[in-house]
Amino acid sequence: MRHPSTIAVLLALIPAIAGADDVILKGGGRVSGRILSRTDKAIEVDVGAGTITVPMTSVVRIDQKRSPLDDYYERAGALRADDAAGWLALGKWASSQGLGSQARTAFENVVAADPANVEANQALGRVFMDGRWVTQEDSYRARGFVQFEGEWMAPADRDAIVKQRDQQQQAETAQLEAERRTREAEARAAEAEARAREAEAAAPGNAGYPLYWDGYWGYGPPVWPTRPIVTPPRPTPPIARPPARPRPDEARQ
Amino acid sequence: MRRLTLACLLGLGPLAGFAHAQTVDEIVARHIEARGSEAQWQAVRTLRMTGRAVAGPGREALITREIKQPGRVRTEFTFQGITGVFAFDGKRGWQISPLTGVIEPRLMPAGEALLAVEQADLEGPLVAARRHGAALVLVGRETIAGRETFRIRVTPKSNPTQEHYLDAETFLILRSDTTRTVGGRNLAVETAFSDYRSVGGLVFPHTIEMGAANRPDRLRIVVETIELNPTIDDSRFKAPSGTRK
Numbered sequence: 118m119r120h121p122s123t124i125a126v127l128l129a130l131i132p133a134i135a136g137a138d139d140v141i142l143k144g145g146g147r148v149s150g151r152i153l154s155r156t157d158k159a160i161e162v163d164v165g166a167g168t169i170t171v172p173m174t175s176v177v178r179i180d181q182k183r184s185p186l187d188d189y190y191e192r193a194g195a196l197r198a199d200d201a202a203g204w205l206a207l208g209k210w211a212s213s214q215g216l217g218s219q220a221r222t223a224f225e226n227v228v229a230a231d232p233a234n235v236e237a238n239q240a241l242g243r244v245f246m247d248g249r250w251v252t253q254e255d256s257y258r259a260r261g262f263v264q265f266e267g268e269w270m271a272p273a274d275r276d277a278i279v280k281q282r283d284q285q286q287q288a289e290t291a292q293l294e295a296e297r298r299t300r301e302a303e304a305r306a307a308e309a310e311a312r313a314r315e316a317e318a319a320a321p322g323n324a325g326y327p328l329y330w331d332g333y334w335g336y337g338p339p340v341w342p343t344r345p346i347v348t349p350p351r352p353t354p355p356i357a358r359p360p361a362r363p364r365p366d367e368a369r370q
Numbered sequence: 371m372r373r374l375t376l377a378c379l380l381g382l383g384p385l386a387g388f389a390h391a392q393t394v395d396e397i398v399a400r401h402i403e404a405r406g407s408e409a410q411w412q413a414v415r416t417l418r419m420t421g422r423a424v425a426g427p428g429r430e431a432l433i434t435r436e437i438k439q440p441g442r443v444r445t446e447f448t449f450q451g452i453t454g455v456f457a458f459d460g461k462r463g464w465q466i467s468p469l470t471g472v473i474e475p476r477l478m479p480a481g482e483a484l485l486a487v488e489q490a491d492l493e494g495p496l497v498a499a500r501r502h503g504a505a506l507v508l509v510g511r512e513t514i515a516g517r518e519t520f521r522i523r524v525t526p527k528s529n530p531t532q533e534h535y536l537d538a539e540t541f542l543i544l545r546s547d548t549t550r551t552v553g554g555r556n557l558a559v560e561t562a563f564s565d566y567r568s569v570g571g572l573v574f575p576h577t578i579e580m581g582a583a584n585r586p587d588r589l590r591i592v593v594e595t596i597e598l599n600p601t602i603d604d605s606r607f608k609a610p611s612g613t614r615k
Contacts, residue, residue, distance in 0.1 A: 144475040144610040146466035149451035166450045175473045186451060212430050213422075215448045221428035242427035253426065257586050270585045281555060 138162070139180040140171055149184045165189075166218035185214040193223070201231040208240060279303070394508040397520050397536060398496050404541040406572035411493050414572070415439050418600045421576075421593040423447070433591065437492060442607040457607050464609040475613040495534060495546065499524040509533070514544050515562075542566050542573065547583070558583035569596045 140148040140162060148171055150164040160171050160179075165186045189211055196203045208223030220240070227237035232250070242253035251259070257269045265275040283302040287295050402408060417437040424430045431449040444457040447467075454467040456478075463478030499506055504526040512521050512535060519535040526532070532548045546561045560583050563575035574596055581588040 142466060142468065142473060143612065144457075144464070144466045145446065145453070145455045145606075146468055146473070147448070147451075147453035148468055149453075164451045169452065169468060171468070171473055184451060215422075215430060215432040215450065217428040217430045217450060220430065224427075240427065260586065262586055268582075268585065269587055270582075274584060278555065 139182055139184070141177045141180060142171070142175050143177055146175075150186055151184075152179075165216060185211075185216060186219070189214075189216055189219045193219075196226075198226065199230045201227045201234060201237075204230065205234065205237055208237065212240070279305075392508075394506050394522060397508065397522065397541065398500070398506065400541040401496055401536055401543070402493065404573065405494065406568075410571050411497075414492055414598050416599050416602045417492055418595075418597040418602065419574075419593055420595045421591055424590045424592070426587065436602050436606060438602050438604070438607065439492070442604075444606050457609070459607040459609060462609055464613050475610045477609065477613055477615050494543065495524065495532060496522070496543075499526060499532075503527055511538070517544060519544055540566070542575075570598045572598070 138150070138152050140152075140160060142148070148162050148164065148169055150162040150169075152160060153163050153168060154161045156173075158173055160173060160176065162169050162171065189207070192207050192210075196207065204223045204226040208220045208227060211217075211220035211223055224237040224240045227234050228241065228250075231237070238245070238250045243250040244253065244256035245251075246256055246259060254264070254269075257264075261271065262269045263272050263275055264270075265278065279302055283299055286298055286302070290298060402411075405411075415438065417435075419435045421433055422430060423433050429449075431447050433448070434446045436444045441460045442458060444455065447454045447456065449469060452468050454465065454469060454472075456465045456467070457463065458478075464475055465472060465478055466475050496506070504524050507523045507525075509521040509523050512519050514535045518538040520538060522534045522536065524532040524534065530549045532546055534543050535545045535547075536542065537544050543563050545563070548559055548561075549556045550559045551557075560581060562579045563577070564579075565576040566573050567576050568574075574593065576593040578591040578593075579588045580591075
């Protein structure tokens with residue numbers, strides 16, 4: 118007879134595996150993840166970093182298959198929180214599969230278990246400054262950059278952008294309005310910067326800045342794909358984690 | 371005396387490349403030679419590259435680029451299990467980009483499609499420039515990342531001016547600069563090429579870093595595989611039926 122807890126774990130795994138699908142779009146586009154709901158008009162898919170809704174008119178077919186996301190959750194579920202080497206390996210694997218959000222989580226787990234881990238810190242974009250690892254954002258601040266509309270730049274660059282916009286506005290208005298509009302633009306710039314900081318705090322690493330995709334490598338999206346139609350992940354964890362295994366030293370006791 | 375002569379010769383050594391390649395035509399010829407012979411390039415009718423694009427922590431995508439002569443290119447960009455397609459069939463550019471809200475195939479704006487025309491050339495921007503009737507000028511010599519380079523300006527007929535910095539010893543491109551209109555303003559955009567390696571006798575950069583001048587963020591592309599002359603069906607480049615403007 119099977120133990121009830123074994124059945125509970127298996128049941129918890131079912132949604133992760135049974136719902137794994139590739140939604141193939143016209144022209145070769147693809148959305149891989151777990152289908153959360155499906156109607157005649159649209160399909161909602163959990164892609165691990167959130168959900169995406171695809172109209173059925175764009176869908177060519179749906180291939181049922183196990184996705185890398187399922188493999189990630191299964192492997193993550195088997196890891197102890199303090200298994201830095203295991204999380205590091207999983208982070209690298211997730212990275213190789215294009216699962217950026219999961220890779221980031223795995224590397225954060227490495228750093229939580231082993232704060233000085235060089236590979237994980239570097240994978241998280243952290244920089245070693247003045248004897249400690251700091252976030253990429255803090256390193257940019259330390260170098261004198263400011264964040265403006267989701268992008269890091271020199272203060273002079275930001276000021277030039279604001280000035281250019283202001284000049285465009287001035288051209289459309291009467292000369293007498295110029296001074297007042299400059300003050301407003303400065304206030305807007307400060308406000309926009311504050312908003313950008315808030316947005317950064319709310320969604321680290323998901324800013325959607327321009328990619329400047331160019332050169333002779335081919336052309337791609339104009340901005341790093343972000344949240345426009347991806348809603349944040351649901352709070353419920355996808356699978357139940359098995360209970361932590363005892364450490365070798367605990368097992369001996 | 372002998373020591374002095376030797377010292378002079380050693381001192382002049384690095385300049386030998388400059389002395390033998392003074393005109394832009396000669397530099398471009400050496401560049402083509404450095405990447406493989408013209409006959410070898412002409413024998414490549416299709417190309418497939420795969421790799422990763424990294425824009426920062428958690429922003430890592432799988433990418434595939436396919437090229438088929440004449441002038442067709444398709445880039446697939448997979449992030450978090452979602453694949454977008456950016457393609458040019460030789461006449462029209464089209465895209466599907468689910469993460470930015472473009473789920474139905476849509477034609478690209480003419481300006482973006484024009485950029486694709488140049489990028490479909492296998493031999494790189496200098497040969498492409500020649501083919502498309504752009505003007506090439508040797509601006510001068512500059513030191514880039516500690517390397518002596520030739521600075522060549524390309525003025526295409528329609529696209530923005532480009533400047534390419536060619537290593538004076540290897541004649542490979544170390545950096546390319548151009549301008550892009552982003553958010554209604556012109557930005558200086560830099561692309562650095564490194565980790566050049568030979569594949570089937572042809573030399574390709576395997577690391578490409580792109581970003582705006584004087585800004586810290588960079589998009590890094592790491593090329594992992596390159597296939598020469600794989601089978602690629604024409605349909606890969608054609609806009610799907612029902613593609614909207």
